[in-house]
Amino acid sequence: RAARVRVGKGDKPVTYEKAHPPHYIAHRKGWLSLHTGNLDGELGAAERTVEDVFLRKFFHGTFPGCLADEVVLKRRANALVGCLLLLPHLAPAKLCFLVGYAETLLSHLYKCPVRLEVQTVPAKVVYKWL
Amino acid sequence: DLMGVRFSGSHAQTQEHKTNPLVTISEEPETLYKRLSLLVKGHDKAVLDSYEYFAVLAAKELGISVEKIHRPPKKIERFTLLKSVHIYKKHRVQYEMRTHYTCLELKYLTGSTAAVYLEYVERNLPEGVAMEVKKTKIEKIPEHIQEPVWDTLPQVEETEVKS
Numbered sequence: 001r002a003a004r005v006r007v008g009k010g011d012k013p014v015t016y017e018k019a020h021p022p023h024y025i026a027h028r029k030g031w032l033s034l035h036t037g038n039l040d041g042e043l044g045a046a047e048r049t050v051e052d053v054f055l056r057k058f059f060h061g062t063f064p065g066c067l068a069d070e071v072v073l074k075r076r077a078n079a080l081v082g083c084l085l086l087l088p089h090l091a092p093a094k095l096c097f098l099v100g101y102a103e104t105l106l107s108h109l110y111k112c113p114v115r116l117e118v119q120t121v122p123a124k125v126v127y128k129w130l
Numbered sequence: 131d132l133m134g135v136r137f138s139g140s141h142a143q144t145q146e147h148k149t150n151p152l153v154t155i156s157e158e159p160e161t162l163y164k165r166l167s168l169l170v171k172g173h174d175k176a177v178l179d180s181y182e183y184f185a186v187l188a189a190k191e192l193g194i195s196v197e198k199i200h201r202p203p204k205k206i207e208r209f210t211l212l213k214s215v216h217i218y219k220k221h222r223v224q225y226e227m228r229t230h231y232t233c234l235e236l237k238y239l240t241g242s243t244a245a246v247y248l249e250y251v252e253r254n255l256p257e258g259v260a261m262e263v264k265k266t267k268i269e270k271i272p273e274h275i276q277e278p279v280w281d282t283l284p285q286v287e288e289t290e291v292k293s
Binding site for chain 1 (some may be wrong): 171227229256
């Protein structure tokens with residue numbers, strides 16, 4: 001009963017990510033955060049998880065109401081790449097500023113190069129109505 | 131390979147060969163590697179397959195011979211935890227983490243080729259994938275082992291060993 005959206009009256013829009021429960025992860029879903037901490041014989045899983053939680057809260061806050069879906073975090077040899085899907089609620093100039101602000105602040109906080117790849121989507125992509 | 135052959139009659143190309151600043155020529159002899167073994171591990175088999183294709187292509191372009199590509203069996207780490215916060219011992223949750231492996235073995239490389247190939251391949255490692263490299267060096271047998279010891283020592287009288 002974890003990470004499942006309960007079936008309702010049919011008026012709740014649900015994205016592809018949320019519609020699938022966790023046992024579909026390698027089959028119909030992908031991973032939201034990609035790092036080598038969880039592989040066999042690799043260390044550092046807990047630190048990555050803590051960083052991930054902080055980053056998701058941070059992005060939820062800096063882009064108020066603009067996130068279309070969960071942030072996909074990738075770690076490539078010390079660099080952090082965050083892939084965001086944003087809704088066009090804010091003006092493009094403001095979005096640019098927020099992206100730059102987030103990048104510089106996070107690089108100074110985590111002492112590693114941080115890159116944000118942002119894509120704007122006209123509306124949340126609905127997969128199912130539950 | 132298609133080389134662009136120019137049939138121009140003019141001798142405009144007879145300039146001095148400019149030394150490329152990226153190429154260094156050193157006097158020390160090259161270290162030779164008998165085998166370069168790359169073990170790639172990841173959670174997603176499709177990612178590993180595409181990375182293996184990329185690495186094999188890069189090796190072919192550089193002229194490195196690939197000995198074999200084998201896929202060791204996947205390892206699954208499973209653990210069972212209690213589902214609830216306080217009691218209900220009979221209801222548990224099971225999680226598992228799957229690691230898929232691919233092993234690429236390359237034959238007979240020189241030190242500089244290995245350095246170039248590894249640098250290129252490591253820089254393009256996809257996220258969520260880890261790699262371990264093992265190199266087998268070929269070295270000359272050191273001088274003091276080249277001849278068997280019993281040939282070189284002078285004749286010594288046998289002494290009795292007292293227990």
